[in-house]
Amino acid sequence: MGGHEGEAALVPWRALDADVIGRFADPAADWFASHAWFDLLSRVAVPPGQHAGCVVGAAAAVPVWCRGGVVMAGLSSPYALEFTPVLPAADAAARREGGAFGRVARARSRVRLDALDPDQPGLAAFLAGVAAAGLVVQRFSHFGEWFAPVATDRFDLWLASRPGALRSTVGRKLKRAREATRFALIGGGDALAGGIADFERVYAVSWKQPEPFAGFNPECMRALAAAGLLRLGVLSTAEGPIAAQYWAVSGGRAMLLKLAHDEAAAALSPGTVLTARMIEAILRDDRPSVLDFGRGDDPYKRLWVDRRRERVGALVINPRYPAGMALLARGAAGALRRRLLRGAV
Structure with a gap:
């Protein structure tokens, strides 16, 4: 079911074949990158009016929430410590997969990817490929996660x-x-x-x-x-x-x-x-080797664990839609306002 080189397809979650399912991590190695985790969300944490799917490329698999045949967001939830799509680690391949995902995502003015690990191999190149498909990628800070080595x-x-x-x-x-x-x-x-x-x-x-x-x-x-x-x-x-x-x-x-x-x-x-x-x-x-107290900056956590890492998000915006243009304009106005406020201090 994998897409051809440079192509990707939006596939209903229940229609994924064994080859694509096999791309996901073993739950014992990485629970939040496993098919079992995404399948759990697809059954019991579904946003109203949406359903689970997966954008399948030649070497990537990006679980998503959909409405009809349109991608709405990454298949994540407030329960996720991270959202880990299957991506090639090599930058050139990840960039190609990002371009293929971007061409699927262009059907909507905005697609939101939450809870990303900024250090995931291939992620930066994947997002660069999305942008090369004619979309605007705006990264944002999503939440902090508290942990400590043991x-x-x-x-x-x-x-x-x-x-x-x-x-x-x-x-x-x-x-x-x-x-x-x-x-x-x-x-x-x-x-x-x-x-x-x-x-x-x-x-x-x-x-x-x-x-x-x-x-x-x-x-x-x-x-x-x-x-x-x-x-x-x-x-x-x-x-x-x-x-x-x-x-x-x-x-x-x-x-x-x-x-x-x-x-x-x-x-x-x-x-x-x-x-x-x-x-x-x-x-x-x-x-x-690690104790992890999960997402959020609750004060009690830093007593038990003392390190914080950032999870980020990415808004994938299509400027060809009026709603996409409006979103970009609001973002630009907000950035200008913050710069002016900083300059006034």
Whole structure:
């Protein structure tokens, strides 16, 4: 189903053949670049009025959201830590694939690609190829992702490297919590259904806003468990669960995807305790090289991990459409206004 040299085709997601599916990463090596991840989104995180597809070139595969036969955006979501299309690493090939994608994307005034890793091999050349197809590519800062390398499987040694405030809090809270709470770590099997139910119960009474796609978290946990990548933690008292969170462990990277706790149990610091217990278990059992606290600059993250990387986006704009021209004009006016404001300071 791959396109001919210099050509690409928009293919419905369910119509992808084995050759194209095989281009995606093994989930155990890179969960967010795997067919399993994109397939999950295509089933349970679909924007209203859209459906999943893939722009297939000779050597590239770019999952997308579509309406009819028109590309709307990259197949990403607020749940994604990154959007990783399949691209050739060599610049010349990536540029050709970008041109082929651009010719498909020209059917709309704007296509938005979110959550890109600016260091992905081939990405810069791919976007240059898109621009060479007669489109304007505007990059923007999308979100920060907090992480830290790990060089030990011992929780005590890892904790010793963290700020004093966290060391003190975790030491005090863990001692009390070990007497008053029960910790369960679930990877799949018979315990999965009960663990998911506990997660949903905690989430419902937490401070969290309702999910935009109510079934996403349970389905994501099931998909991760099927791939052997799920680490679901539940902290309970005799009255029931008070905190829950789930991680994915893939490619040496342990990623915290969702967490919640019951504010009524705040005296036990359930969120802090469960995060510490999860890191302890993951370091011991999985020995990751990176702990990743995911997207967003929440202040608590920098206590646990101390490095930040940027995910970027790209607006692919067709200036031949009035809406595209208007978008470019607004962007130019905004850039001028920012320059003038900087000059006035």
